[in-house]
Amino acid sequence: MKQVRKQYLVSLGLSVLIAMLLGAALMLLTGHNPIEAYGIMFSGALGSMTDLGDTLYKSTQLAITGLATAVASQSGIFNVGGEGQMYLGALASAWLGALLKGTSPWLAIPACLCIAGLAGALWALIPALLKVKLKINEVITTILMNTIALKFCSYMSNGPLKTTERGINQGTQSISKAFRFASIDLFSGSNLTTAVVLIVFIILLVWYMMNRTTTGFEMKLTGQNESFARFSGLSAARLAVLGMLISGAMCGLLGMFETFGVQRRFRMDFSSEFYFDGMLVAMIMQYKPLGIVLMSFFFGILMTGGQRMQYIGVSSELVEIIQSFIIFLMAAESGLLGKVSRALTGGAAKKQEVKT
Amino acid sequence: MSQAETVISFRHITMAFPGVVANDDVSLDIRKGEVFALVGENGAGKSTLMKVLYGMNEPTEGEVWVRGQQVRHFSPANAIGMGIGMVHQHFMLVPSFTVAQNVVLGDEPRKGLFCDFAKARQTVEDLVKEYGLKVEPDDRIEDISVGLQQRVEILKALRRGADILILDEPTAVLTPQETDELFAVIRRIVAEKQMTIIIITHKLGEVMAISDRVGVMRAGKLVGVCETADVSERILASMMVGKEVLLDAIERADSGEDGVAIEVEGLRVRDSRGLEAVRGVSLTVRRGEILGIAGVEGNGQSELLEAITGLRPIESGRVSILGKRADGLSPKAIRALGLSHVPEDRIATGVSVKADVTDNLIVGKERRREFSALGIHMKRGPIREYAKKVFERFDIRAAGLDTAVGSMSGGNMQKVVVAREFSFDTPVLIISQPTRGVDIGAMDFIHQQIVEKRNAGCAILLVSADLDELYRLSDRMVTIYEGEITGEFKPEDIPKTEISYYMTGGRKEARA
Incomplete structure (x- = not known):
């Protein structure tokens, strides 16, 4: 077991290194100094409290969506529909938030949290039921349902729920100040809001559920070997549905955090496919919770700091190409670099096999 | 035929997998133009040996010679190049393709960039004419019977120039009628084309009907090679079973528990392909008793146990566990009645x-x-x-x-x-293949545990492909053949040679 993990880490490290070297080569070709550019990337992500705040904002976003993917995957069902679930959570909470305007935040915020989670979960329930009852591939249904959810949100936010505020021509009514997640003084100027506390709480809760509870244990077994779970008397179908519900609820909640935090209203462009970035992180880390959290932080640096490279004239397209290189190589590590790292750690691995 | 040249020679083949020696120093010569039958119990190493010949296994030790040349490189591609074809038990055909498309698949005639379907058709028609294996080139695989699908597999091998053909349990999926047709085909291609056929089978009647010579394998070793004319089914059966592994007897005690714990009545179950695999099985197991089910694998045992434990739907019939109806319940609910289950495939379900x-x-x-x-x-x-x-x-x-x-x-x-x-600690245990692929130490340990459970008053239903195991553990045995119970015995009343006769459908009518 440990041997496998070590080999994986070696190959992951190699991927990052090679990707950064490729990026450096690309920068040299276009006449930029890679050392300076990477320096700016890291200082842009970690150099000041504001930068750190932005990096944390991005990282926690990736971590919660990554874990949402992991919860479903560990129960044997693949949620590609997080984006749609997130949008519906955002829209539902924005609607309820506007409706409850003027009431106590102690009533409104919990109610909005509930409806956001519920919206995401219910939207996830449909593909989950289709999968366990009719064996319809959840990858296809969740992708299609993303489109439906986004178009629905677009219609609602440009039609029935469109803001009536003067001078603002997109999104829903703004969330009243009393309900908003405020920015944090320590990280002033960044996108980080007090919602981060809730995100961290949810991450811990999900980690606890997955690793320390009977239900999490049973979900994991179902994901590992569905016929073994059924054989052992577990309700495999129910556990898979549960995994999907939790995943959907997490996405819905993130939608609300964005709406009640950074955006202050529901806006159609609030997400630039957050969920898919998180999904990628989860897949790269093989759905291991701790790995997802750590890798989210690294991706957070990459995404936040990467943009700063533009300051020294690296074009934004090039920045994105370099980012994609790194992500691509990490995602492809098992195929491209698996062999190399097996060779590097191979001797020890073989000995281990014989022993056990 | 006795002076015929040797076309394949296995020399001291040993094939070891982690924890298992599947072939142990096997030496065997196959002659040109003969039908050679390879028989043995499950796990005896027949398929493993043939996979060595077809290049799917590289032997741990030993050499394979084909037509006087040593095989240096083990791969199916290389085996095909040497004129060896293999028809697997599970066909490897594309259901939505036509017969002609399947036959040429992997080596298609081309016209520029495209596949030349007209030529593919022509190729198949030529083959049909040449070998007399009737099939319609334009039929889709999914629309034709299993027997015809098998012909397509054979044609595929022939098209690649095979003159040595390995058939892995070819009759397992065939009706008696289709079996006769297959045998007619085999006889013709051997007589007319001087082909060499190696046929792996469990069914001794078929060995007698089709083969020139027969090799018997047991526990990885080749225990004998005979001219078929010189042996009988009985002799072959006793060779297959062999001498008992010497294990100490396990002490049995009467638990004092009594009463029927498992009751199965007129059970009918379909397998995953939708064919009826269990055809009206009835049996009972009492507390403090081990009932062994003896049968060649694939005769409905797996489906029977899956149906009892709720893992597979029941067509008709009833199952009671400790006096309560269990048919139609979920595995969870059946377990709650007081049953636990050691499944046949530990990796897939255990x-x-x-x-x-x-x-x-x-x-x-x-x-x-x-x-x-x-x-x-x-x-x-x-x-x-x-x-x-x-x-x-x-x-x-x-x-x-x-x-x-x-x-x-x-x-x-x-x-x-x-x-x-x-x-x-449930009063009912359903146990399938408890010691498959397990070394003798662990096997003895597991046997002890099973008998201990029995002595404590458990009702145990035991399925095993290993006759020695059944004889050692069972209080009572039934034989199953093609989904039906063909006899009931006390282990001490019937020799192994005779029971394996019932398992292979031998004297079904005598004591059904």
Whole structure:
């Protein structure tokens, strides 16, 4: 077991290194100094409290969506529909938030949290039921349902729920100040809001559920070997549905955090496919919770700091190409670099096999 | 025929897999133009040996010579190049393609960039004419019978120039009528084309009907090669079974428990292909009794047990566990009636190979009060302690409790399954293939555990492909053939040679 993990880490490290070297080569070709550019990337992500705040904002976003993917995957069902679930959570909470305007935040915020989670979960329930009852591939249904959810949100936010505020021509009514997640003084100027506390709480809760509870244990077994779970008397179908519900609820909640935090209203462009970035992180880390959290932080640096490279004239397209290189190589590590790292750690691995 | 040249020569072939020696120093010559039958019980190593010839296995030791040349490179491509074809038990055809498309698949005639379908058709028609294997080139595979599909497989091999053909259990999926047709084809291609046929089978009647010579394998060794004309089914059966493995007798005691615990009546079950696999089976097992089901694999045993335990739907008939109706219930509800189950395929259904030993031992008990607070929070301390106790009691050999089960040997993996299921302490046990691929030490241990359960008053239904095991453990035995019970015996009343006769459909009518 440990041997496998070590080999994986070696190959992951190699991927990052090679990707950064490729990026450096690309920068040299276009006449930029890679050392300076990477320096700016890291200082842009970690150099000041504001930068750190932005990096944390991005990282926690990736971590919660990554874990949402992991919860479903560990129960044997693949949620590609997080984006749609997130949008519906955002829209539902924005609607309820506007409706409850003027009431106590102690009533409104919990109610909005509930409806956001519920919206995401219910939207996830449909593909989950289709999968366990009719064996319809959840990858296809969740992708299609993303489109439906986004178009629905677009219609609602440009039609029935469109803001009536003067001078603002997109999104829903703004969330009243009393309900908003405020920015944090320590990280002033960044996108980080007090919602981060809730995100961290949810991450811990999900980690606890997955690793320390009977239900999490049973979900994991179902994901590992569905016929073994059924054989052992577990309700495999129910556990898979549960995994999907939790995943959907997490996405819905993130939608609300964005709406009640950074955006202050529901806006159609609030997400630039957050969920898919998180999904990628989860897949790269093989759905291991701790790995997802750590890798989210690294991706957070990459995404936040990467943009700063533009300051020294690296074009934004090039920045994105370099980012994609790194992500691509990490995602492809098992195929491209698996062999190399097996060779590097191979001797020890073989000995281990014989022993056990 | 006795002076015929040798076309294939296996020399001291040993094929070892981790924990198992599947072929042990096998030497065998196959002559040109003969039909050679290879028989033996399951796991005797027949298929393994043939996979060596077809290049799917590279032998650990020994040499293979084909037409006087040593095989240096083991791969199916190379074997095909040497004129060897193999028709597997499970056909490898594309259902939505036509017969012609399947025959040329992998080596299609081309017209520029495109596949030349007209030529493919022509090729098949030529082959049909040449070998007399009638098929319609334009039929889709999914629309034709299993017997015809098999012909397509044979044609595929012939088209690639095979003149040595390996057939792995070719009649397992055929009706008697189709079997006769297949044999007619075999006779013709041997007589007219001087082809060499090697046929792997369980069915001794077929060996007598089609083969020139027969080789018997047992536990990885080739125990004899005979001219078919010189032997009888009875002799072959006794060669297949061989001498008993010498294990000490296990002490039996009367538990004092009585009463019927498992009752099955007129059970009918379909297999995954939708064919009727269990055809009206009735049986009962009493407390303190082990009922053994003897049969060649694939005669409905698996489906029978899956139906009893709720893993497979029942067509008709009823099942009672401890006096309560169990048919139609979920596996969970059936377990709750007081049943546990050691499944036939430990990797597919018996364990989670990715989880560690502790997790695999605790499954099904995780919600008990001693292992979780309020059925939610898992108490890691007590769970670990419990796992450690079971680990030691069942003598599981692994680096530790956190070893992934997938990295353990077959015997230890099986002990994990047995340990978990036996410690549910239920009055009914359904056990399938308890010691398949398990070394003799672990086997003896598992046998002891099974008899101990019996002595404590459990009702045990045992299915095994290993006759020695059934004889050692059973109080009573039934034979199953093609989904029907063909006889009931006390182990002490019937010699192994005779029972294997019932298992192969031999004298079905005599005592059904």
